[in-house]
Amino acid sequence: MITPLILLFELLVVLTVVYVVVSLYSRAVRKSKLKRHWKQKGLKVDRDAYVRRGLKKYDGSIRRKLILLVYIIPLGAIALLVYVMNFM
Known part of the structure; x- marks a missing residue:
């Protein structure tokens, strides 16, 4: 019973490294x-301020949230496999 938990913990560690x-x-x-x-645009604003503002927008974007699929897809696939193998 402890072996699946150890494997799950190791998978979460690997997925966390991949996510980072x-x-x-x-x-x-x-x-x-x-x-x-x-x-390219030759903007007059400070470059660092422009980049900071752009990264702040990026932090709230959907693209950043889609990276969480690194956790959802493998864990969902494992859950689906366990369900299919046990109940179908």
Whole structure:
């Protein structure tokens, strides 16, 4: 009975590492896009302030929330497999 809990804990640790890596990568990509947009448009506002505002918008966006699918999809697939194997 303890083995499935240990495996679940290990899976959560791995998924957390994947979530952090994907989140940091996505934020870095967004930051570089904001810097590139600022440079291409030749905006008069301070670049750092522009990037900060853009990242603040990104933090509340749906894209950031979609990264949570890193947890939902594997755990949902495991739950579905357990259900199918036991009750069908």
